[in-house]
Amino acid sequence: MSNPSSPQDIFDVRKIRRLVELMKEHELSELDLQQGEVRIQLRRAGPAVTAGAPPAPGTYTAAPAAAAAPPAAAESAPAADDSRMVLIKSPMVGTFYAAPDPEAPAFVKVGDHVGPETTVCIVEAMKVFNQIPAEVSGKIVAVLVENGQSVEFGQSLFRVDPQG
Amino acid sequence: MPQFDVSRIVRETFVRQVDYHPVVDSTNTKAAEWAKCGKALLPLLVLADRQTAGRGRGTNRWWTGEGSLAFSLLIDESWMPRSSCQFPMLGLATGIAVVEVMQRFLQGHCVDLLWPNDVVVADRKLGGILVEGDSRRFTVIGVGVNVNNSLRDAPADLQPLAVSVLDLTGLKDDLTGILIGILRRLEIELKVLRDDKGFKHRPPYCLPQNEPVQISGEEGISTGICRGIRSDGAIVVETADGMRSVHARSIQFGSAAQ
Numbered sequence: 001m002s003n004p005s006s007p008q009d010i011f012d013v014r015k016i017r018r019l020v021e022l023m024k025e026h027e028l029s030e031l032d033l034q035q036g037e038v039r040i041q042l043r044r045a046g047p048a049v050t051a052g053a054p055p056a057p058g059t060y061t062a063a064p065a066a067a068a069a070p071p072a073a074a075e076s077a078p079a080a081d082d083s084r085m086v087l088i089k090s091p092m093v094g095t096f097y098a099a100p101d102p103e104a105p106a107f108v109k110v111g112d113h114v115g116p117e118t119t120v121c122i123v124e125a126m127k128v129f130n131q132i133p134a135e136v137s138g139k140i141v142a143v144l145v146e147n148g149q150s151v152e153f154g155q156s157l158f159r160v161d162p163q164g
Numbered sequence: 165m166p167q168f169d170v171s172r173i174v175r176e177t178f179v180r181q182v183d184y185h186p187v188v189d190s191t192n193t194k195a196a197e198w199a200k201c202g203k204a205l206l207p208l209l210v211l212a213d214r215q216t217a218g219r220g221r222g223t224n225r226w227w228t229g230e231g232s233l234a235f236s237l238l239i240d241e242s243w244m245p246r247s248s249c250q251f252p253m254l255g256l257a258t259g260i261a262v263v264e265v266m267q268r269f270l271q272g273h274c275v276d277l278l279w280p281n282d283v284v285v286a287d288r289k290l291g292g293i294l295v296e297g298d299s300r301r302f303t304v305i306g307v308g309v310n311v312n313n314s315l316r317d318a319p320a321d322l323q324p325l326a327v328s329v330l331d332l333t334g335l336k337d338d339l340t341g342i343l344i345g346i347l348r349r350l351e352i353e354l355k356v357l358r359d360d361k362g363f364k365h366r367p368p369y370c371l372p373q374n375e376p377v378q379i380s381g382e383e384g385i386s387t388g389i390c391r392g393i394r395s396d397g398a399i400v401v402e403t404a405d406g407m408r409s410v411h412a413r414s415i416q417f418g419s420a421a422q
Contacts, residue, residue, distance in 0.1 A: 091248035091299055119298070125252035126280040126398075128295040153249060 028110060028141055029082070029161070086136050087144075088158040090151045094125035098147040106147075112140045113164070120158055123151060132157065139164025167213050167231070169340045177347040179237070181205040188212040190219050191236035192294055192306040198238055199302040208238040209347070218308060219294060226292055227322055231312030231330065233339055237305045237347070243354050248299040250357065255281045255295045257357050258305050261349035262291050266309065268345070269329060269337055279399055283309070288327040307346065312336045377401055379410055 019042060022028070032042075090096070098106040098121055108120045114134040123130045142159040145151055170182045181204055188194055191210040198204040215234050218226035228234045245251055259277045266283060267275040278284045283291035290310055297303030310328030318326065329337055377390045379401060388403035398409040 092251060093249075094252065126255050127293070128252040128255040128281075129297075130248075130251055131296070131298045133298055133300070 032142055032144070084161070084163060085141065086138065086160045086162050087156040088120055088132065088134055088136065088160060090123050090153060090155045090157055091132070092123055092125055092130065093153050094123040094130065094151060096145045096147065096149050096151045096157065097122040097124060097129075098143070108134075108140050108158070110140050110143060114138065114140060114160065134158075134160065136160050136162060138162035167339050168211055168343065170211075172340055173209065173211075173344060173347070176344050178351045179207050179209045179347060181208045183208060183210045185210075185212045187214045187216060189217040190215055190306075191234055192219055192296060192304050193217075195236040195238040195304040195306070196296065199304065204238060206238060206240045207243060210236045210238065211343075215308075219306070226294075226308045227318055227326075228308060229310070229313030229315075229317050229328075231314075231336070231339075232328070233307070233309040233311045233343060235307055235343065237307075237350070239303050239305070239354070241301055243358065244297075244299070244303055245357050246360065250360070251297070251299040251303075252280075253357055254297075254303060254305060254354075255293055257353035258293045258295065258307060258350060259283060261346055261353045262293065262307060262309065265342065265345040265349050266290060266329075269342060270332060273332055279393075285327055285332065289325055290327055290329075305350070309342070309346075311339055311342060379403075379408075 023042060100107070100122065107122075108114055108118065114120060115137050116133060116135050118134045119131045120134050120140070121132050123132055138160040140158055141161045141164065144156050144158060151157065166184070166186075168184060170184050173179055173182055183194065183198065183204075185191075185194070188210070191212050194212075195208065195210045198208055198210070212228070212234050214230060215226070215228040218228045218234060226234075245253060256277075256279075259281055262283050263275050263277045270285065273285050275290065276284050281293040281295075282289055283293075292308050294306040295303065296306070310326060310331075312330050313328050314330050315323050315326050315328055316331075329335075373390055373392055375390050376387060377399075378385060378387050386403050386405075388401040388408070391400045391402050391407070394400055394409055401408050401410055
């Protein structure tokens with residue numbers, strides 16, 4: 001666990017509040033952050049998409065380590081339905097790279113809109129660098145792997161909201 | 165004076181178009197630009213006498229001294245493996261082509277492929293390969309080989325790590341002839357890969373069999389003995405925990421691994 005007094009503590013209430021604001025601002029349904037051994041997952045459960053259903057209050061859930069999330073549960077905003085989400089998967093075994101080189105910005109980040117031809121990452125195997133196209137249009141709502149992480153064939157890399 | 169005979173390259177190889185530059189930043193970058201514009205006759209060869217920003221893995225740079233061979237081949241899906249799973253084999257296939265051809269020009273020396281993409285003579289780098297693509301529509305196969313350049317002209321930190329044909333033989337060779345040899349061999353290797361014949365019957369120089377290797381991965385560093393290569397190009401390592409096949413991790417061979 002991280003030291004609560006650490007200036008880098010990702011569970012700082014103000015930071016979580018800011019994350020929640022960012023999620024609302026960009027209409028994100030899910031956020032997954034990891035820093036060292038600690039991880040925080042924020043998920044907005046919005047109104048059911050069934051026509052005519054009353055809007056349910058939004059809730060935020062967090063990973064166990066982030067149980068001290070602020071009273072953001074009162075937040076209410078429309079959220080994307082998980083069932084409509086599309087996953088971008090790795091076509092091969094390899095190493096996931098979010099950027100073309102270590103000094104460059106990531107190809108895409110949460111909140112970005114992508115098209116079928118947009119390169120979202122590189123999977124490297126045996127020193128061969130494979131640019132992965134999104135193959136779908138929509139908004140990146142979650143990056144599911146870390147830069148430099150080994151990935152398996154078919155492993156989900158990104159979650160995309162095609163209606164985002 | 166041009167170092168390459170372009171018309172001979174088109175006549176004697178499967179290349180249909182050559183984009184030849186006296187100086188270019190990176191032949192791989194140029195080839196990727198051709199891929200995006202979609203107007204090239206493929207296979208396209210991007211060739212340069214000199215690169216100002218030759219690329220290697222990540223932020224690594226490839227030094228291209230005068231007289232070296234630097235080219236990138238742009239191919240479309242008709243020359244690529246049918247399965248994207250086999251896409252990583254392109255680097256290995258290219259390495260095999262380069263090793264086999266350079267061995268012909270370096271009689272008396274042993275040219276090795278340091279898995280998966282370095283061509284070495286006595287642990288010094290003779291050539292390097294950088295393959296980039298999207299596994300569906302196009303691939304850029306970048307090759308750099310130290311031929312008629314001398315490492316005496318290279319940056320000081322590079323000199324003990326690399327070697328050239330000129331340094332080894334004292335003679336300058338026909339760059340066009342070497343390039344044609346590599347392209348012809350590469351054409352065969354690409355067909356083998358596309359026909360899914362795998363690498364089961366590849367010569368043992370693909371990797372130092374039965375020698376110690378050190379694997380750096382997410383779980384830390386482990387050591388083992390190299391036991392060969394799988395048909396999909398993965399290296400098989402016998403570790404204390406059993407046999408492991410490795411595609412993506414960093415591997416160090418030889419004494420450094422002991």
